[in-house]
Each structure stands twice: as structure tokens, then as C-alpha cells.
Amino acid sequence: MATEMLFLHGAGGFHDDQPLAAALGSELDAHVSMPELPDEDMSVSAWTSAIRPYVDELTDSDVLVAHSFGASMLLALLSAMATPPPRAFLLAMPNWGDQGWAVADYDFIGPEPTTALSLHHCEDDDVVPVSHVALNQRLLPSADVRLHEVGGHQFDGCASLVAAGIRAHR
Incomplete structure (x- = not known):
């Protein structure tokens, strides 16, 4: 059975994040599901409500990846769930605190x-x-924190490194 991967894109990033999601899917030999999340309502409640049904469908063997704003919203959802998925990979997640x-x-x-969370970020x-x-x-x-020397916000050329990090935790 092929691996399933849920990829949650960043704010307004449905199209921009598709190459990253596809590259990770290819590296992991995974079927990628990437729902288009709302651009019109950027509230935490709107995004967590939109992603919750997809997260609820995951099995323990599925891969959960979120990028940028999507990672922030996934973190908020996971924190509120009584029984969240066992592992998630958060890429280029912003910090919204005072610093x-x-x-x-x-x-x-x-x-x-x-x-169990893995934070990936390109320097x-x-x-x-x-x-x-x-x-x-x-x-x-x-x-777990993984820094990648290059790749920018979209992890250009880093899919194999991120995938290796995902495989190491499966």
C-alpha cells in the first residue's frame, strides 16, 4: 500500500507550495493530498476548522506535513486535539510572539x-x-529541529533532505 501524505500549504500558497508537496511525495513514494485552504478568512478558527476533517482521516502510518502559515495553524489544531496524530513535520513555521x-x-x-514534531527550516x-x-x-x-543551509522558503532542492528526516521518524 502506498504511503499517504497530507500537505497543508501556507497562506495564499496553494499554487506556490505544489512543487514542494510534489517533490516530497516523489521522494517518499507517497500519494499527496493537498486541500486548498481559505484565503478569504485567515483566522485560526477558519483554518483549523478547514484542516480538521483532513487530519481526522489520517492513520498512524500517514505522513502529515505543513508549510509556513499552514504549519502554524496545524500546531494550533494539534494542541487542541484530545487525540492528535502521532507525528507531524512543520516546515518554515513562523513565530507569532513578541520576538x-x-x-x-x-x-x-x-x-x-x-x-511528536519535527521543525525544518532553511537558513x-x-x-x-x-x-x-x-x-x-x-x-x-x-x-526535533532540522536546519538546512540552503533552499529558501520553498525548500528548493531540499526535498530529499526533508524526506530523509521524515523517513528517520517513521
Whole structure:
């Protein structure tokens, strides 16, 4: 049976994130599901409500990946779930606290979810500064952190490295 991967794109990133999702799917030999998430309502409640049905359908062997704003919204959902999926991979996740982008509506205040988390970030990300990964690591002390030297916000050329990190935790 082929691996299933749910990929949650970033804000307005349904089209921009498709190459990354496809590359990860190819590297993992996985069937990729990437729902188009709302652009008109960027609230936490709108996004978590939109992604919850997809997350609820996952089995323990499925791969859960979220990018940028989608990673922030997935983190909020996982924190609120009584029985969240066992593992998730958060790519280029912004920090919304006072030392990050300082947007109170999106600031993660916990609790840390029981889901095992891996944070991936490229050091040359020109959208979400790499400093955000350290801020997020303070909020998520159990998370595994993987920094990639190059790849930018879209992890260009890094799919094999991210996939290796995913395989290492499966």
C-alpha cells in the first residue's frame, strides 16, 4: 500500500507550495493530498476548522506535513486535539510572539501537543527568518529541529533532505 501524505500549504500558497508537496511525495513514494485552504478568512478558527476533517482521516502510518502559515495553524489544531496524530513535520513555521512577527491572534501559547514534531527550516529563508525556529523551539522543547543551509522558503532542492528526516521518524 502506498504511503499517504497530507500537505497543508501556507497562506495564499496553494499554487506556490505544489512543487514542494510534489517533490516530497516523489521522494517518499507517497500519494499527496493537498486541500486548498481559505484565503478569504485567515483566522485560526477558519483554518483549523478547514484542516480538521483532513487530519481526522489520517492513520498512524500517514505522513502529515505543513508549510509556513499552514504549519502554524496545524500546531494550533494539534494542541487542541484530545487525540492528535502521532507525528507531524512543520516546515518554515513562523513565530507569532513578541520576538517573532508579533501578531497576537496567531501567537501559540500552548500547550505543546502530544504529537511528536519535527521543525525544518532553511537558513536562507527570505520570508520567515531562521531566527523563528529558535523561538519556536523554546515553545516546543520536545521538537526535533532540522536546519538546512540552503533552499529558501520553498525548500528548493531540499526535498530529499526533508524526506530523509521524515523517513528517520517513521
